[in-house]
Amino acid sequence: MSGQPQADERVAFALPRTMTGASLHFCPGCHHGIIHRLVGECLEKNNLGESTICVGSVGCSVFIYNYIDVDAVEAPHGRAPAVATGVKRARPDRFVFGYQGDGDLAAIGFSEIMHCANRGENVTIVFVNNTVFGMTGGQMAPTTLVGQRTTTSPGGRNMNTDGAPLNMSELIASLEGTAFSARVAVNSIKNIKQGKKALQKAYRAQSGEQGFSFIEFLSACPTNWKMDPLQANEHVGQTLVQRFPLGVFKDIVE
Amino acid sequence: MSSKPGPISLTKGNEAIAKGALAAGLHCYFAYPITPQSDIPEYLSKHLVERGGEFIQAESEIASVNMLLGAAACGKRAMTSSSSPGIALKQEGISYMAGSELPAVIVNISRGGPGLGSIDPSQGDYYQATRGGGHGDYRTLVLAPSTCQEAYDLTIRAFELAFYHRNPVVILGDAILGQMKEPLKEWEYQPNTEREAADWALSGAKDRPSRLIKSLYLADEALAGHNERLQAKHERMRQDLDWEEYATEDSEVLVVAFGSVGRIAKSSVRKLRSQGYRVGLLRPITLFPFPEERIRELAWSNRLITIENNTGQMVDDVRLAARNVADSAFFGVSPGRLPSPEDFLQPILEVWEQEEARK
Ligand SMILES: Cc1ncc(C[n+]2csc(CCOP(=O)(O)OP(=O)(O)O)c2C)c(N)n1
Ligand code: SF4
Numbered sequence: 001m002s003g004q005p006q007a008d009e010r011v012a013f014a015l016p017r018t019m020t021g022a023s024l025h026f027c028p029g030c031h032h033g034i035i036h037r038l039v040g041e042c043l044e045k046n047n048l049g050e051s052t053i054c055v056g057s058v059g060c061s062v063f064i065y066n067y068i069d070v071d072a073v074e075a076p077h078g079r080a081p082a083v084a085t086g087v088k089r090a091r092p093d094r095f096v097f098g099y100q101g102d103g104d105l106a107a108i109g110f111s112e113i114m115h116c117a118n119r120g121e122n123v124t125i126v127f128v129n130n131t132v133f134g135m136t137g138g139q140m141a142p143t144t145l146v147g148q149r150t151t152t153s154p155g156g157r158n159m160n161t162d163g164a165p166l167n168m169s170e171l172i173a174s175l176e177g178t179a180f181s182a183r184v185a186v187n188s189i190k191n192i193k194q195g196k197k198a199l200q201k202a203y204r205a206q207s208g209e210q211g212f213s214f215i216e217f218l219s220a221c222p223t224n225w226k227m228d229p230l231q232a233n234e235h236v237g238q239t240l241v242q243r244f245p246l247g248v249f250k251d252i253v254e
Numbered sequence: 255m256s257s258k259p260g261p262i263s264l265t266k267g268n269e270a271i272a273k274g275a276l277a278a279g280l281h282c283y284f285a286y287p288i289t290p291q292s293d294i295p296e297y298l299s300k301h302l303v304e305r306g307g308e309f310i311q312a313e314s315e316i317a318s319v320n321m322l323l324g325a326a327a328c329g330k331r332a333m334t335s336s337s338s339p340g341i342a343l344k345q346e347g348i349s350y351m352a353g354s355e356l357p358a359v360i361v362n363i364s365r366g367g368p369g370l371g372s373i374d375p376s377q378g379d380y381y382q383a384t385r386g387g388g389h390g391d392y393r394t395l396v397l398a399p400s401t402c403q404e405a406y407d408l409t410i411r412a413f414e415l416a417f418y419h420r421n422p423v424v425i426l427g428d429a430i431l432g433q434m435k436e437p438l439k440e441w442e443y444q445p446n447t448e449r450e451a452a453d454w455a456l457s458g459a460k461d462r463p464s465r466l467i468k469s470l471y472l473a474d475e476a477l478a479g480h481n482e483r484l485q486a487k488h489e490r491m492r493q494d495l496d497w498e499e500y501a502t503e504d505s506e507v508l509v510v511a512f513g514s515v516g517r518i519a520k521s522s523v524r525k526l527r528s529q530g531y532r533v534g535l536l537r538p539i540t541l542f543p544f545p546e547e548r549i550r551e552l553a554w555s556n557r558l559i560t561i562e563n564n565t566g567q568m569v570d571d572v573r574l575a576a577r578n579v580a581d582s583a584f585f586g587v588s589p590g591r592l593p594s595p596e597d598f599l600q601p602i603l604e605v606w607e608q609e610e611a612r613k
Contacts, residue, residue: 050460055324056468065466071456073327074468076350079320082312086324089308089455090282090332094458112320115313 016044018052020069029229031219031236032060034186035128036067037097043070046207052095055084056107060134061103077192078109081116084123095206097124106166107140113172120177120211124202127168127214129244130221138224142166145243148223153226165243169216173249181210182248185218187236191246198248205253213253253254260440267431268293270402270438271361274409275333276301279469282308282325282332282553284318286340289373290429291363294335297386315340319347319360324579326356327467331413331450335361338379339370341387347525348422349388349439353469357416357451358393361425362470363432366589375429376589378513380567383426384542391481393488395423396541397496398445400517410443415494417450417486426541430514430592446565488543490609496539497548501527507606508556509598510572510582514537515563521595522602531606541568546575559600564589 005011015021019040024033043049053068056062058077065072075083080098088096105113105127113125132150133139141150143165147156157165171183180202184195198215205213218240222232257586267274272294275283283302285295295311302309312318318334325332336344341362351358364379364533366372368576385391395415399405405427412423456465471477500520502508513518516537523535536552538545549558553576562580585601587593 009477051458053328053456053458062470065464065468069459069464071465073324073456074350074354074466074470075323076346079316079323079347081450082317083308083316083324083327086282086284086321086326087328088324089310089321090325090328090330091457111313112317115317184599222430242507248455 001043014113016040018043018049018069020067022066023200024067025063026060027181029166029202029220029222029232030087031130031186032128032191035126035217035219035225036064036191038186038192038196038199039097039126040068042170042203043068045200046203048203049092049097051089052097053091054252055087055096055098055181057098059104059136061099061101061128062135064099079110079112081109081121081123081125084125085119085121086118088123092122092186097126099126100128101134102127102129102131102141105170110142112169114175117172117212117214118175118177120179120208120220122206124206124213124215127216128219130219132221132224134221134224140222143182145239157232166212167244169214169249172214176189177212178214178250179205179252180213181250182214183216183218183246184244185236185241187218187220187233201251201253209254210253257441257443260442262437262439265402265438266293266433266434266435267402267405267427268363268433269297270406271335271409271425271427272297272301272440274406275336275413276305277406277440277442278410278413279331279447280307280333281330284316284332284334285309285558286315286336286554287311288340289363290427290432290522291335291337291361293432294361294363315343316346316509319344321359322358323347323351323354326351326358327354329455331445331447333359333361333364337363337365338367338376340539341379341382345533347388349390349392350396351422352392352394354467355420356422356467357420358422358562359412359416359425360422361427363427363429365429370592372590373429375514375563375592377428377513377567378589379426380541380564380598383424384544384571392484393491395419395421395491395494396426397423398513398539398541399427399431400513400537402431402434404437405431406438411592413445421487421492426513428514442444451581472568492543493568494540494574495543495545497545498536498537498539500535502534502552505532505556506609507531507533507602508558509533509535509561509602510538510558510568511535511561512568515561515593518595519561519598522598525595526599526602531603532566533602533606535579544571544575546571549575550579553580556580557605559585559602559605561585561601563587563593
């Protein structure tokens with residue numbers, strides 16, 4: 001992030017003005033950093049930096065406000081969609097997005113996300129699915145794959161006792177209040193580009209007052225998957241996408 | 255704030271609160287149905303919306319209190335209301351709002367517990383209201399109206415206090431207050447809401463640095479410093495102490511009671527006065543801060559009895575206030591039973607006789 005280009009250099013990839021430039025605290029190979037960057041780039045691209053209110057959540061992304069340079073409020077664990085609802089109703093003229101992990105959104109916050117979507121709140125939720133509770137040490141999440149070993153499913157997730165993983169994007173797409181729901185990944189340049197396009201669309205849904213917009217990012221957690229960054233990246237593209245197919249599940253954005 | 259008289263009507267306590275909130279410039283209200291407070295959301299679903307405000311019936315009390323947090327972060331006058339079991343669910347959000355220093359009004363028209371309890375009157379939530387209620391070392395201001403008029407007036411006051419201290423304010427009533435109808439004199443005033451949150455509310459970082467509202471303090475010493483600032487704020491709340499006194503000029507027995515029970519006890523005290531007993535009443539209007547200095551002063555010249563519609567909660571605060579000076583007797587009507595002025599005569603007279611015997 002440092003300094004101005006030298007005489008023989010040119011800027012190919014500047015930090016968006018919507019980001020602070022603070023160095024990220026995530027583990028090596030974690031995808032949260034890439035997703036933060038996309039969130040910031042799309043805010044800048046749509047000229048939303050000065051009109052955005054960000055709703056943070058509880059998980060490895062709790063410090064999102066240190067990286068994205070917009071007004072922000074912290075929500076209790078799982079409650080970001082309710083807080084975002086309160087913010088949007090108080091300031092309908094502002095752009096409001098929440099950023100949540102899969103423990104936060106699909107476990108403790110399941111009720112809040114479903115009802116926020118169902119009301120068709122005109123907000124955007126960025127959902128980061130890494131199949132575990134990252135921050136608390138890699139416990140089983142509602143998105144953990146069947147058979148996946150975690151610190152609370154040492155023998156692997158068991159369908160009979162733990163149920164099957166939740167496919168949030170498909171569930172949310174089934175609700176009438178939803179204007180846009182998509183699942184993307186950031187494990188390859190191609191996927192990052194597609195992810196950015198989908199995120200743009202989600203933002204547009206809100207700017208055009210079309211209803212609730214939802215975007216799920218499949219995300220690597222090398223630390224809790226006990227993989228190195230490259231293995232974890234591959235695991236997203238080879239294994240996660242089997243259970244969590246990439247795609248747009250609902251799109252009524254004009 | 256400037257005020258002028260408004261209409262007079264026969265109004266239920268719950269509606270008085272709703273009307274008070276509208277008079278105070280309520281902008282957002284977040285509901286979830288529960289008896290005996292449902293008149294508040296029913297009233298506001300019509301009248302707040304007609305005034306261009308935002309009304310949401312949320313999916314739960316947890317959601318409604320977090321919507322409140324979001325609206326409060328934008329500096330809007332916002333409120334939620336519920337009754338005991340629902341207020342228990344709201345504690346997460348109340349703790350976060352206290353930690354994030356957000357102004358909001360939370361109304362508890364309390365009912366009998368524990369558990370599903372009953373929908374009868376109860377003062378069983380005194381501890382919960384006055385000790386913060388949720389996790390962490392924080393307090394909310396707590397206002398305890400005893401009449402419909404006071405419910406209206408104190409709701410307006412609650413918003414002023416919430417924004418002055420940047421802290422959640424709890425209005426603690428009960429089924430008696432919520433369901434009772436009395437003449438209400440409304441008054442109109444122009445709350446100065448335009449600038450009251452201008453230097454901290456979230457509105458998008460235009461022509462200023464970005465703002466952050468949070469309760470997380472991870473750095474070394476940061477949380478300790480934050481808690482010390484909150485503690486200093488709790489101390490500052492003492493300036494807003496409020497209570498009612500009745501017949502205390504020459505009293506020898508002092509009854510301490512709050513809310514609806516304070517009002518019922520006043521009838522008992524009036525009756526005993528008419529029979530020549532020198533008894534008086536102190537009714538705390540703010541439960542936090544608690545009028546402990548005044549109680550202590552009166553404890554020098556009075557035998558004390560605390561009367562509550564529970565098994566003994568505020569009596570702890572009365573005893574703490576009077577420590578090393580006097581004790582307080584206690585008479586409790588169990589939650590689920592509606593007390594009458596006659597119920598209190600005998601317990602007060604017993605304390606009177608103890609005082610006579612001592613003399
Ligand atoms: C009420 C409450 N329960 C539990 C926690 C502990 N906790 C913190 S983060 C977290 C889960 C985070 O996992 P996820 O949402 O998947 O995000 P990640 O860290 O993986 O990005 C939990 C359970 C909490 N902070 N609050
Ligand atoms: S624990 Fe996992 S999700 Fe959290 S920062 Fe590390 S890699 Fe990312």
